[in-house]
Amino acid sequence: MTRALILALLMILPFPAFAGLQTHDIQIDGERRSYTLYVPARVANAPALVIVLHGGGGTGRQIMRNTKKRFNQLAERDGFVVAYPDAIDRIWDFGEGKISNELEHRRNDLKFLTHMVNQIDGRIGLNRARVFATGISRGGQASYFLACKRPGLIRAIAPVAMPLPGFLKDDCRGKGQMPILLINGTIDPIVPYGGGQIRLGRKSRGTVLSTAQTMALFARKNRCGPGRHITSKGAVDMIRAKGCAAPTQLFRVNGGGHTWPGGGGGMKRIVGPVNHDINAADEIWKFFQQVR
Numbered sequence: 001m002t003r004a005l006i007l008a009l010l011m012i013l014p015f016p017a018f019a020g021l022q023t024h025d026i027q028i029d030g031e032r033r034s035y036t037l038y039v040p041a042r043v044a045n046a047p048a049l050v051i052v053l054h055g056g057g058g059t060g061r062q063i064m065r066n067t068k069k070r071f072n073q074l075a076e077r078d079g080f081v082v083a084y085p086d087a088i089d090r091i092w093d094f095g096e097g098k099i100s101n102e103l104e105h106r107r108n109d110l111k112f113l114t115h116m117v118n119q120i121d122g123r124i125g126l127n128r129a130r131v132f133a134t135g136i137s138r139g140g141q142a143s144y145f146l147a148c149k150r151p152g153l154i155r156a157i158a159p160v161a162m163p164l165p166g167f168l169k170d171d172c173r174g175k176g177q178m179p180i181l182l183i184n185g186t187i188d189p190i191v192p193y194g195g196g197q198i199r200l201g202r203k204s205r206g207t208v209l210s211t212a213q214t215m216a217l218f219a220r221k222n223r224c225g226p227g228r229h230i231t232s233k234g235a236v237d238m239i240r241a242k243g244c245a246a247p248t249q250l251f252r253v254n255g256g257g258h259t260w261p262g263g264g265g266g267m268k269r270i271v272g273p274v275n276h277d278i279n280a281a282d283e284i285w286k287f288f289q290q291v292r
Contacts (some may be wrong), residue, residue: 019043021072022244026119028112029128035085035116036060038072039124044079048126049120050288051083051113051154053135055143055161056091056099056205060084063139066264070281078285081124087124087233092142098206100137109142110149117153132288134158136260137191141165156180156247156291158284159187161258162191163214166207177222177246181287183280184211189272202281213249222246234277236261247290 022037050071054063064072064084071082089091093100093107100106115133133143133154140162147154148171156179163184164172172178186193190200195210209217227245232238235255241248251261257272259265262279 017206018289019048022120026112026115028115028151029087029108031107033086033088033112034060035083036064037082037120038064038075038082040072040079040081040264042076042079042250043081043124045061046125048130048288049083049117049126050075050080050285051085051117051133051135051143051146053133053139054087054090055090055135055137055139058090058139060086060210062172063136066136066260067281068263070262070279074281074285078289079121080130080262081126083098083116083120091144092138094145096142097141097165098204103215110145113142113146114150114153117234129215129278130155130291132156132158132291134160134284135162136160137162137258141168144172147178148174151176151178154178156288158183158287160260160280161185161188163193163195163208163211164217165227166209169209169217170274173217173221178218179222179246179248179287179291180218180247181247181251182211182214183251183253183283185272185275186251187255187272189270204287211250211252215239216250219244222248224248235275236277247287249287251278253282 140159143157158181198205223245224241227242261275265274
């Protein structure tokens with residue numbers, strides 16, 4: 001079978017015929033963009049899609065490894081699909097904000113990620129009311145970016161190690177609910193839990209709201225009441241706002257760093273400690289499942 005025929009068949013046959021890990025390309029504004037897709041052996045009818053967004057300097061495969069492939073395991077159990085998109089030069093461009101404004105090579109990542117969802121939907125037939133986004137660090141910023149710049153594309157978000165960036169504040173406090181689970185470490189040495197400058201070494205990478213300000217903004221957006229329900233698992237306080245039109249939750253990782261709870265760690269002196277009282281992937285998927 002010729003390579004051309006194989007490629008033609010890949011374009012015609014549905015993704016489930018090729019279960020497992022797949023790499024796919026999209027041409028966006030004349031540039032080749034890529035993402036890794038995980039399709040379980042048994043896909044639910046009109047499955048959910050979970051988009052997992054890597055941080056600055058990462059790749060789709062890297063965040064898959066850092067989460068210990070847990071989303072793939074959950075997909076096998078529950079029949080959803082997982083997408084791990086790749087940023088050009090390993091950095092997402094949001095069209096604004098300090099890092100994006102300093103990029104020499106600009107690109108339209110909103111267009112890329114939207115086309116990726118549409119391509120997957122065209123092949124599998126997604127439940128478009130169950131497209132979710134999560135990510136760590138700048139990937140967490142990307143989840144806010146998708147939710148607030150393209151209302152209706154994303155049903156719920158779960159940023160990790162990233163309060164709301166200042167440049168997205170006006171977009172995110174706009175009309176319409178957005179379910180959110182925020183997972184932040186209290187001693188994150190890069191992105192401050194209490195807000196302010198993001199710093200990697202001596203270099204500033206923009207500003208973020210505090211974790212409390214982020215949750216207050218989404219509590220107003222999601223029309224929450226004044227009460228909170230707090231439970232704990234080890235060092236993690238699981239805080240759920242009450243009376244909300246959309247689920248609004250914070251997992252405060254006491255003593256946690258700029259890391260994915262339950263996942264792999266980097267250099268501790270740079271990113272801080274990894275919490276293992278929870279597995280963030282399990283908690284995120286549990287959160288997404290309650291969003292209907």
